[in-house]
Amino acid sequence: MPKAPKNVPPNQRAPEAGLAVTPDDVRAASAAISGSVMITECDQSRTLSDICGCNLWLKFENLQFTSTFKERGALNRLLVLSAEERRRGVIAMSAGNHAQGVAYHANRLGIPATIVMPIGTPMVKIENTRRHGVETIISGKTLEEAAEFARAHGKVQELTMIHPYDDPLIIAGQGTIALEMLASVPQLDVLVIPIGGGGLISGMAIAAKSLKPELQIVGVQAQLYPSMYNAIKGQHLPMRGDTLAEGIAVKVPGRITTEIIRHLVDEIVLVTEDQIERAVAMLIAIEKTVVEGAGATGLAAVLAAPQRFAGRNVGLVLTGGNIDTRLIASVLTRELAREGRLTQIAIDIVDRPGQLAAVSALLADAGANIIEVSHQRTFSDLPAKGTLLEVVIETRDRVHLEEVMKRLGEAGFVAWLPGRR
CATH class of the missing domain: 3.40.50.1100 (Rossmann fold)
Structure with a gap:
């Protein structure tokens, strides 16, 4: 396989120079699958654009019949x-x-x-x-x-x-997304694309660079599975654990895709599990669209480094929406906890009548909503006449939570967040 020319930026290299897939292959794939695969919308998200400080365009591949670009x-x-x-x-x-x-x-x-x-x-x-x-x-x-x-x-x-990514015909088929995105939004400056085995970003890079050579391609991998990042950068970061982005948890990237990425992709970045979870939750809350972990990594990357994309026209591919409903519930509640909107607090109270009522009245007066309550008399280090009261409350945000905690302290209650005493 040919090596990338030294000292030549990726966006100045000929996309078809000796690579296994050409722009003509992508155009042929577009004609072949026309009428059998949906041309999904590529819409600007005004709210996410404001949050990220750039013009953000979303390609809704999660709305394909199978909920995936694949x-x-x-x-x-x-x-x-x-x-x-x-x-x-x-x-x-x-x-x-x-x-x-x-x-x-x-x-x-x-x-x-x-x-x-x-x-x-x-x-x-x-x-x-x-x-x-x-x-x-x-x-x-x-x-x-x-x-x-x-x-x-x-x-x-x-x-x-039928290989999932290391096949020229597979790569060409995935590349049709870039043709559609640039036809819809020709002013795009950068595409941020998830990487697993590399089929999607390879096909999109081939197509996009042929149409707009100056356009930048940024790949995204889950930090737990940086296989392509390692291959391109010569690193040996570990690969392990359960990632929310299981769709891109590939330990061995493709041979064909690695060579295309080496020639045409400008940068590869890594995102953490917290960042992926936040992106999934934001897409549901703001765009009212369900996206699996792998499909949300592009947004996670932009949220993690907004300065990189500031003021630019950025295209993201929401690659799939196949996520368990139980997992969605977990992601959403965990995000509420991060935002300070859903919190478990522990309170040291005297074990006598009226104490729970007093705490409830104080929380109500502070504007907090009680979700769950439990007493712990046995498994705690409190005195025999004491009780550990554990309360899950809903607040507006972290500032409101801090106000509630302050009110509890002023009323004489010893209260803390579990793990922060």
């Missing part, structure tokens, strides 16, 4: 199968979204499909895949182990592998 590349790959390959069927490994894209379009085209998903794949993604009538196998602790099983199983069954 069906673009999947369909483009399926359409080139020979008659014999269609008859035998296909196999794919996926943490969820590629699975749904392959399953949906394979079923629609009458192609038998087997999907291998790693243990720990969110149930919503498993069930959504099964609904398309494909064989679904849960195997492997990681995507890489699932891939090994898929390759072995596919070889025995003579199935064609």
Whole structure:
């Protein structure tokens, strides 16, 4: 594979210079999938633009039929199968979204499909895949182990592998998003794109740089899984743990995609779990749109470094919306806690009648809403005549919470936030 020329900025390199995918490939993919994949809206978010200090445009790929951009590349790959390959069927490994894209379009085209998903794949993604009538196998602790099983199983069954990212046709299909975004918003200065295996950002970079060479491409990875960041920057940051962005939790990035990214992507940044959670919560609260962790990493990156994007026209891809409702509830309540709107406080009270009523009256007078109350008489280090009162309260914001805590102290109650005594 060719190496990037030294001392030449990525946005000045020819996109098609010896790379596995060309702008013509992306345009051909756009024509091939036209009419079968939704051209999603690319709208400006005025509120998020104000918060981030830039002009922020959102590409709503979470509103595809399968709630994921992955069906673009999947369909483009399926359409080139020979008659014999269609008859035998296909196999794919996926943490969820590629699975749904392959399953949906394979079923629609009458192609038998087997999907291998790693243990720990969110149930919503498993069930959504099964609904398309494909064989679904849960195997492997990681995507890489699932891939090994898929390759072995596919070889025995003579199935064609549909790789989730390291395939020129997959990459070209994903790149059609950039064509749509620049057709809708030609004034974009920068695209901020999630990176897992690299298929999406590779295809979008090929297309975008061919149309607007000066446009910047910024990739985003979860800090827990910085595989492409390591590959491009020569780092050895650890990869471990459960990330909210499981859709981009890839330990081994693609060979083809790595080379394209090395040539065309201007920067790769990492975002923390707290930042991803905040972005998911903000998209629900402000845009009223459900986005999974991986799909929210672009917004997380902009929120984390607003100075990088200040005053610029920034395009984000909301790559998918397949997230468990239980997880959504957890993310939203955790964000309320971070904002000081939902808080557990502990209060040392005397164990006698009227104390709970006194605390309740004080909280009500301070404008706090009581959500939960519990007494702890046994498992605490308080005297025998004392009781630990634990109260979950709702307040307007952190300033209001501090006011409530001050009022409790002035009334003679010893109160603290758990872990901060």
